[in-house]
Amino acid sequence: MIRFNKATKKFGEIVALDEVSFEIKPGEFVFITGPSGAGKTTIVRLILREYLPTSGEIKVGEYDLNEMKKRDTPKLRRNIGVVFQDFKLLTDRTVWENVALALRVLGREEEKIEKEVSKILKLVGLEEKANLFPSQLAGGELQRTGLARAVVGQPEIIIADEPTGNLDLATAWQIVRLLQKINTMGKTVIMATHNFEIVNAMKERVIELDKGKLVSDKKKGRYRVK
Numbered sequence: 001m002i003r004f005n006k007a008t009k010k011f012g013e014i015v016a017l018d019e020v021s022f023e024i025k026p027g028e029f030v031f032i033t034g035p036s037g038a039g040k041t042t043i044v045r046l047i048l049r050e051y052l053p054t055s056g057e058i059k060v061g062e063y064d065l066n067e068m069k070k071r072d073t074p075k076l077r078r079n080i081g082v083v084f085q086d087f088k089l090l091t092d093r094t095v096w097e098n099v100a101l102a103l104r105v106l107g108r109e110e111e112k113i114e115k116e117v118s119k120i121l122k123l124v125g126l127e128e129k130a131n132l133f134p135s136q137l138a139g140g141e142l143q144r145t146g147l148a149r150a151v152v153g154q155p156e157i158i159i160a161d162e163p164t165g166n167l168d169l170a171t172a173w174q175i176v177r178l179l180q181k182i183n184t185m186g187k188t189v190i191m192a193t194h195n196f197e198i199v200n201a202m203k204e205r206v207i208e209l210d211k212g213k214l215v216s217d218k219k220k221g222r223y224r225v226k
Contacts, residue, residue, distance in 0.1 A: 001026045001157070001188055002047060007056035009042050016042040018212040019056065024190065026156070029183045031199050032192045034209035040192040042212075044161045047190075048080060049073050061156070078106065081150030083179075085162040087142045089134045089149075095121070095141075096130040099148045106153050120152045124178055140171035147178055151187075158182060160191040164198065172198065 002024040009017040017039045024030050032040050045051045046058055049065050058065040063076050089098050096117060103113045121127045124144040134142060143163060150158055160179060164172030176191075176198055183189040193199065199206060208216035 001028075001061060002190075003057070003059040004043075004046075005057040005059075007046065007053045007058050009039075009046060009051055010054045015212050017046070017053075020209070020212075020214045021056075022207055022214065022217055024188060026188055027183070027186055029180065029189045029202075029204045030191070031202070031204060031206045032190060032209065033194055033196075033199055033206060034215075035194060037211070038209035039212045040194075040209060041161060043209075044082075044159055044190075044192055047157075047159065048082070049076060078153065079155045080157045080159060081153065081155040083143070083146050083150045083158065083160040083163045085165040087134070087146045089142060089145055091134050094131050094133055095126055095137070095145050095148075098134075098145055099152050102149045102152050116152055117148075120148045123151075123181075124148045138171075139167050140174055143167060143171075143175050144178065147175065147182075151182055155187070157188045157190070160189070160193075162192055162194075164193065164195055169197070176202065 004020050004022050006019045006021055007017060008015070008019050032043055034040060042051070046053060047060055052066065060076060061079060063072070068076070093101065099120060100113050100117050103116060118127070121130055124147055126141065126144055126148065129137065129141060137145065158179065163175050167175065172195065179189050179191060205219045206216065207214065
């Protein structure tokens, strides 16, 4: 599904990622963790092909990101749903409209949009908030809206980039449990985080980075709290 082979990303003299190799199989739940500046967000942006590696290989599904044509990037991204730390919702649109927009971009018919948005809002517990605007929502509700938007198009890969960073612990757990539920539906879930408590409690696979290097890759191991 996702394969990094000695992937390196440099910004001038700064090495953001240094010969990192790993493979994520379909249906896995994987944490990518490490301190600030470790390379977590760089990996996310490389998977989305916002960046190209300076050297090494990256493959996502059928796509070799080094070799694919730029015009094929939207096709790649249609199969990846992204949940952001700062939500990135449109403030002048309701919960319903924010989620529906993801399907309109995909060219779905209005009848299908109606059905799928209702279904996903029920999944994340926001059916009663559908007509509210982002300014009327609490932090956890904003993130659940972002999660609904990421999932509604049925992508195979869900990437959550520090999705709990702006949330209290109890609310953070709500988001993580929803990601876990989505994972049980057959989706590959990648969560970049430095929330050690959540990582330890979940005991899923952990890819640990430090200063751009992969220092550990353990399945259901315990992350060392620093």
